[in-house]
Amino acid sequence: MAFTNDLRSRSPIPSPPRPSQGEPVAITWSGATWGLAGLGLVNFLLTVITVGVYHFWAKTEVRRRIMSSVRINGEPLEYTGTGTELFLGFLIVFVLILLPILIALYTAQIFLGVWGALAVLPINLLIFYLYGVALFRARRYRRSRLRWRGVRGAMVGSSWAYGWHALWSSILLPFTLMFLWPWRDNFLHAKLMRAGRFGDKPFGFAGGSGPLYPRYTLVFLLTFLALALIGGLGGVIVFRTVKPLFDAMQQAKAQGVTIDWNSPEMAIFKPLIWTATAMGVGLYAALLLAVMLIWSFYRTRVMTYFATQTTLDQATFGLRPSGWGLFWVTFSGLLLSIFTLTILSPVAEARVARYLVRRMTVTGTVDFAGIVQSAQTLSKTGEGLAEAFDVDTSSSFILSI
Amino acid sequence: MDTATYIGRLSDGRTAATSAVTVALGATGLDIAGAAEPQSWNYTKLEAAAPLRWHDNEALLRTGQYPGATLFIADPGFAAAILKRSPQLSPGAHRWRFAMPGLAITALLALGIGAIYLFGFNPAQQLAGLLPHRVRAAIGEQAAASLAGGHQTCTAPEGVKALNTLVAELSAATLSGKAFEVRVVRWDLVNAFAVPGEQIVVSGGLINEAQSADEVAGVLAHEMGHGIELHPEAGIIRSLGLSALIELLASGQSSTLTNAGSLLLQLRYSREAEHQADVHALEILKTANISPKPFSGFFSRLLKREGGATKSVAPGDLGIFSTHPPTPERAAMAAAAATYPGRPALSEADWQALKHICG
Numbered sequence: 001m002a003f004t005n006d007l008r009s010r011s012p013i014p015s016p017p018r019p020s021q022g023e024p025v026a027i028t029w030s031g032a033t034w035g036l037a038g039l040g041l042v043n044f045l046l047t048v049i050t051v052g053v054y055h056f057w058a059k060t061e062v063r064r065r066i067m068s069s070v071r072i073n074g075e076p077l078e079y080t081g082t083g084t085e086l087f088l089g090f091l092i093v094f095v096l097i098l099l100p101i102l103i104a105l106y107t108a109q110i111f112l113g114v115w116g117a118l119a120v121l122p123i124n125l126l127i128f129y130l131y132g133v134a135l136f137r138a139r140r141y142r143r144s145r146l147r148w149r150g151v152r153g154a155m156v157g158s159s160w161a162y163g164w165h166a167l168w169s170s171i172l173l174p175f176t177l178m179f180l181w182p183w184r185d186n187f188l189h190a191k192l193m194r195a196g197r198f199g200d201k202p203f204g205f206a207g208g209s210g211p212l213y214p215r216y217t218l219v220f221l222l223t224f225l226a227l228a229l230i231g232g233l234g235g236v237i238v239f240r241t242v243k244p245l246f247d248a249m250q251q252a253k254a255q256g257v258t259i260d261w262n263s264p265e266m267a268i269f270k271p272l273i274w275t276a277t278a279m280g281v282g283l284y285a286a287l288l289l290a291v292m293l294i295w296s297f298y299r300t301r302v303m304t305y306f307a308t309q310t311t312l313d314q315a316t317f318g319l320r321p322s323g324w325g326l327f328w329v330t331f332s333g334l335l336l337s338i339f340t341l342t343i344l345s346p347v348a349e350a351r352v353a354r355y356l357v358r359r360m361t362v363t364g365t366v367d368f369a370g371i372v373q374s375a376q377t378l379s380k381t382g383e384g385l386a387e388a389f390d391v392d393t394s395s396s397f398i399l400s401i
Numbered sequence: 402m403d404t405a406t407y408i409g410r411l412s413d414g415r416t417a418a419t420s421a422v423t424v425a426l427g428a429t430g431l432d433i434a435g436a437a438e439p440q441s442w443n444y445t446k447l448e449a450a451a452p453l454r455w456h457d458n459e460a461l462l463r464t465g466q467y468p469g470a471t472l473f474i475a476d477p478g479f480a481a482a483i484l485k486r487s488p489q490l491s492p493g494a495h496r497w498r499f500a501m502p503g504l505a506i507t508a509l510l511a512l513g514i515g516a517i518y519l520f521g522f523n524p525a526q527q528l529a530g531l532l533p534h535r536v537r538a539a540i541g542e543q544a545a546a547s548l549a550g551g552h553q554t555c556t557a558p559e560g561v562k563a564l565n566t567l568v569a570e571l572s573a574a575t576l577s578g579k580a581f582e583v584r585v586v587r588w589d590l591v592n593a594f595a596v597p598g599e600q601i602v603v604s605g606g607l608i609n610e611a612q613s614a615d616e617v618a619g620v621l622a623h624e625m626g627h628g629i630e631l632h633p634e635a636g637i638i639r640s641l642g643l644s645a646l647i648e649l650l651a652s653g654q655s656s657t658l659t660n661a662g663s664l665l666l667q668l669r670y671s672r673e674a675e676h677q678a679d680v681h682a683l684e685i686l687k688t689a690n691i692s693p694k695p696f697s698g699f700f701s702r703l704l705k706r707e708g709g710a711t712k713s714v715a716p717g718d719l720g721i722f723s724t725h726p727p728t729p730e731r732a733a734m735a736a737a738a739a740t741y742p743g744r745p746a747l748s749e750a751d752w753q754a755l756k757h758i759c760g
Contacts, residue, residue: 046500050507057503061496068451068461075410075419075473076461078450084502106641147450150414150463150471199417369418373469 022365031069132166414469560758619696626681692743
């Protein structure tokens with residue numbers, strides 16, 4: 001309970017024209033991560049009791065807690081979305097889109113028989129298109145529900161157009177042997193970023209994909225190396241363990257002898273088969289882990305580079321490079337979530353958010369008084385498409401502001 | 402009265418600027434001074450995006466009285482003080498208010514599903530009745546083809562003629578105006594399946610196993626019972642609908658748990674369906690003046706067998722022995738209906754022809 005003499009009083013109603021009064025911006029984290037365990041447990045129990053219906057409210061409450069831990073100049077962000085909005089959004093999409101697609105697929109199979117399988121292709125294309133649309137709409141919903149000092153975020157532009165860009169750019173990928181990937185990342189991110197608003201102020205994004213290519217090429221080659229190595233190891237294992245068994249079986253067949261799997265002769269093969277299976281599973285897990293590691297190498301480069309190309313008013317953002325830090329916090333969060341049957345997934349999300357927020361930097365100034373409230377009308381329903389198509393909306397959620 | 406005052410920052414929500422204000426805990430609300438004009442925020446109208454806890458060091462408040470305005474107070478004592486006056490800001494009250502719609506929706510859904518169970522509503526069957534015959538026949542063709550797999554239809558002309566005689570008789574005896582189509586496929590298992598569109602598939606194994614035409618008549622009558630009640634169509638709509646409903650509830654994340662549940666629900670419907678088909682079978686046999694005693698004998702014989710021949714094909718396929726083997730109750734019910742002598746379903750010559758339908 002302190003009393004200070006604050007001389008920086010300012011009229012809340014701006015009168016144009018006025019000289020720009022920029023302020024420095026500091027983004028900090030002030031909140032719990034492991035403290036969300038209790039919330040995770042309550043969410044889990046309620047979701048189970050309501051056979052999944054509560055999921056929308058659970059998600060909303062986690063978002064509220066995490067966003068209010070993010071401080072800009074000491075004042076927290078507010079997330080004002082509700083679970084009802086998410087639920088209604090999903091319901092609408094279910095009835096208008098999912099159900100017709102299900103019926104269309106089924107009817108195609110019934111009436112066209114074998115040819116019905118061909119109907120699956122255009123429907124999959126449609127779903128892929130809707131995926132892009134869903135991403136844009138989910139971002140738009142979340143930005144419109146985020147406020148700071150009462151001013152809302154927003155997103156302008158058409159989700160249908162974005163979906164189309166996401167689709168055609170991904171169709172081109174295999175034709176360029178996947179080398180279009182960084183260009184596509186940059187292309188789509190630019191669209192999403194430049195559509196973003198804080199109040200009436202647009203975000204700027206100056207990025208190009210050139211700086212991403214060195215890291216991408218490295219990652220691309222490493223992936224091949226990993227596949228080759230692990231595939232090679234797998235081959236050696238098969239050769240060493242399964243082949244003798246296979247030969248023995250062929251021999252027995254040639255001699256017209258049936259194999260008694262319980263006989264002492266066959267007993268030597270059992271430990272071999274067990275080891276082979278164990279090593280097979282282990283190799284697969286190792287391959288997954290290796291690919292995740294390698295690609296996080298690329299993704300951190302993308303994130304840090306994109307951050308430095310993002311501007312708002314006179315300020316430029318940045319993200320301090322993290323090495324393995326980001327991969328570790330994401331991966332450990334994933335393990336945490338899996339091993340606790342998602343009870344601790346709010347904790348995992350909060351840890352990633354905290355990590356990113358602590359490494360965020362802002363240089364330059366923003367004239368807050370010059371940012372006027374967004375005039376966009378709020379949609380009443382949110383993220384229906386994203387929910388329906390399982391668009392990944394959480395892990396780098398904090399960066400999708 | 403608490404005479405404490407706190408330092409806060411007030412934004413009007415029209416721009417992202419703030420002004421420093423002093424906040425006092427008045428009798429009915431927060432008295433805010435230092436902005437363009439003094440404001441009083443009523444305790445009962447206070448809102449917050451994130452709930453306030455006793456130990457919070459800061460508070461971010463809004464009010465319905467001044468839409469868009471936010472008040473930020475970075476003072477440890479404030480949270481405790483305001484929670485006493487505005488309990489609606491606490492986590493419990495918050496969760497209750499926001500979760501209420503969700504819990505209400507779940508309760509409604511549970512009630513709806515409960516009603517369907519308790520009152521025996523059968524929405525799938527109603528929907529099935531709305532489908533035109535052409536659609537049902539097309540579905541049935543596909544279903545029959547996929548059921549039969551690669552097994553060939555048996556086409557010995559004498560056998561087919563005998564089969565059609567029997568089928569025509571029984572179709573007439575259903576008094577439903579529907580004409581059924583039956584085919585026999587070269588297949589070892591002992592089973593028969595009703596598919597949509599008044600079509601039935603019988604396995605050659607069942608024809609072999611049967612000792613008289615009366616037994617086959619019983620089986621066919623049973624499958625016709627399924628067809629009359631539109632069980633095959635309803636079954637397909639139900640499985641489509643259940644998977645859609647479960648997808649809705651699990652909000653797009655299906656799991657083995659929900660799949661198992663859907664399977665169980667379908668099994669439950671199958672038992673009802675089998676009973677209805679049995680009742681129809683006995684009625685049809687009576688109208689056609691064929692004794693149900695051989696039919697009952699058929700059940701009893703197969704009861705004595707071990708596994709093997711009564712292997713089911715897929716759950717919900719409405720074969721006689723699909724998801725549940727013949728029970729003594731079903732055999733007993735058929736035996737009890739044998740109150741009349743009846744006449745042979747087919748002549749001896751026709752029966753022999755049918756026996757050799759698959760060569």
